Amino acid sequence: MKVTIKDIAEKANVSVATVSRVVNNKSKGVGEETRKRILELIKEYDFQPSAVARGLVTKKSKIIGLIIPDLTNPFYPKMTKGIEDVAHEHGYNIILCDGNNSKEKEAAYLDFLNEHYVCGIIYNNFHNISDTILNKILKSSLPLVFIDSKPEIKGCKCVYLDNQRAMYEVIEHLLLNGHRKIGFITGPMDSYSTNERYKGYINALNDYDIPFDSNLVVKGDYVMKDGYYAMERLYNQTKNFTAIACCNDLMAIGAIEKLEEMGIKVPEDISVVGFDDIDIARLVRPKLTTVAQPIHEMGRVAANMIIDIIEGKGSKVKDDVIFEPNLVVRDSVKKNN
Amino acid sequence: MKVTIKDIAEKANVSVATVSRVVNNKSKGVGEETRKRILELIKEYDFQPSAVARGLVTKKSKIIGLIIPDLTNPFYPKMTKGIEDVAHEHGYNIILCDGNNSKEKEAAYLDFLNEHYVCGIIYNNFHNISDTILNKILKSSLPLVFIDSKPEIKGCKCVYLDNQRAMYEVIEHLLLNGHRKIGFITGPMDSYSTNERYKGYINALNDYDIPFDSNLVVKGDYVMKDGYYAMERLYNQTKNFTAIACCNDLMAIGAIEKLEEMGIKVPEDISVVGFDDIDIARLVRPKLTTVAQPIHEMGRVAANMIIDIIEGKGSKVKDDVIFEPNLVVRDSVKKNN
DNA sequence: TTGAAAGCGCTACCAA
DNA sequence: TTGGTAGCGCTTTCAA
DSSP states (O other), rough: OOOOOOHHHHHHTTTTHHHHHHHHOSSSSHHHHHHHHHHHHHTTTTTOOHHHHHHHHHSSSSSSEEESSOTTTTTHHHHHHHHHHHHHHHTOEEEEOOOTTTTHHHHHHHHHHHHHOOSEEEOOOOOOOHHHHHHHHHHSOOOEEEEOOOSSTOEEEEEEEEEEEEEHHHHHHHHTTOOOEEEEOOOOOOOOOHHHHHHHHHHHHHHHOOOGGGGGOOOSSHHHHHHHHHHHHHHOOOOOSSSSEEESSSHHHHHHHHHHHHOOOOOOOOOEEEEEEOGGGGGGOOOBBBEOHHHHHHHHHHHHHHHHTTTOOGSOOOSSEOOEEEEESSSSSOOOO | OOOOOOHHHHHHHHHHHHHHHHTTTTTSSOOHHHHEEEHHHHHHHHHOOOHHHHHHHOOOSSSSEEEEETTTSHHHHHHHHHHHHHHHTOOOEEEEEEEOHHHHHHHHHHHHHHHOOOEEEEEEOOSSOHHHHHHHHHOOOOOOOSSOOSSSOOOOOEEOOEEEEEHHHHHHHHHTTTOOOOEEEEETTTTTHHHHHHHHHHHHHHHEEEEEGGGGOOOOOOOOOHHHHHHHHHHOOOOOSSEEESSSSSHHHHHHHHHHHHTTTTTTTTOOOOOOEEEEHHTTTTTTTEEEOHHHHHHHHHHHHHHHHHOGGGGSSSSSSEOOEEEEEOOSSSOOO
């Protein structure tokens, strides 16, 4: 049987109110003598206050909900670590929800978190915010910070990378290395970051007077296998390219796998660039040229934001925190000039 | 303002008890007419019952706590996915706690979970169970399943790999390929799996009449960086080896990185074997020979076990479920004979 | 079929 | 400095 505050109160011959006071470290209102006695009892009986009962009264908790698209993409664990680090520094815990790349599951998790008195949500939505989800968000008065995306909700707090510029730099890098026909493997087209990256691709092409060719663009899904199949589809559509930019590293690696299987050498025959700079990027051969996101730091910032909002310091929190990309040049791009 | 069961009851002109009945799908005790009306109101006002209040009464929840050592080791996300899959099929949610390779944090999480009425815990302890933690476990009456370890607690439920045999097969493979001086990079020596793997190493050596040389054994910590430094230390101790077995893939990859940096070729000069068969293993060059754990399946089994226990079918749950390893031969071992 | 009411473990307010 | 107590939102038992 679990020991409750009432048990401790009885043993100590005081009221539950008094025990509550020492449990919550209210400095005043408890005599030194009494406090000591209660503290001892708490230790002796290993009393742990029920967070549930407490939550029912206070409507608060020290739990932050975190929704991410896919745990098995190393990008997200890294982000999660950043969030967890500062959360812990401030005494908060994280409940991690893996949306499994599914809109429905994300929505279900949103409900779940709302039912459980988390004190805030950090939301890394994979797809654009659907009406269902938007509705849930607007209805809920929970503090909310978006990470790795910028939904079109006025006044919402977001931390994200300048994705457009990032992809622009990738394409520019390819261009400057003499590539003219550049394939592009996207993410899901209804995702914010994919769209931004796509714009970066288009803009760079425009700025360098390269005609856009829709045959060079093929849709992917951010997982490795999909990079493999996207590569296959691209190759069936056209063989007229010397480089491919991918919307993430996982797909780039999948694409390279396919290319190798077809006897095509990277980067000698085809150059490939990734996105994210996950650990694997520097471990595969050729080492993957990619663009790094300061993802751990982004996690830290998001966590600080949500905690500020939770603790009533929301006014000093900026709406948008935008991070700059960092092109990491390795060995998967050939100099063509 | 959040709408409560009381609000719905008022709008529907019934008692909260009746609303509660329809919310909980109690088939009998509510008139068809009433039920319909309430259901509509619930939809209209988007009523979500408070899991917290409910938990306070029932002392149950649909949340399973999961403690893992380190999210950034791809092994654990994979396991987590397996667990989550089954959990979701049964209407349970996972609250994921990343112990960050720290005993203290694990202990803190154990407390955290106990305070929050999770209905069960799946625990992947990194280090051996300390007395503090053992105490917490014994005191708590929560259903508990250990995964990826077998603590010495009588009657505890565990699912794990036959680690000893797995490493035996690794060493045997090396031996059969003509290696006689085999280095060994361990995990933390107070971890169950490390110890078992170490025994496997020793046993194989014995069975093949290879003298044990303590200079060939060096301690690691299961992270990539540590493989790198372990390799360095090993090399400083002795240069008299042709192969190295590592207690996980991450360290194997770190070790290879160090070897390459020193101008030593894998596998031509030194052979390296990993453990776990995470995705990266087949992506690095040379492709890593390693031993696969059916980790997703292990997660599924653990989840099924805990749910069975939670739902009172604990008697049909076996104490131990042991999985067999699967040696995956790739390109990181040289034939020396 | 329905309602009234107790009570889950705690916090917070008011009174002593 | 302390205690009494209402009430958080729900489930559950008993009675109607």
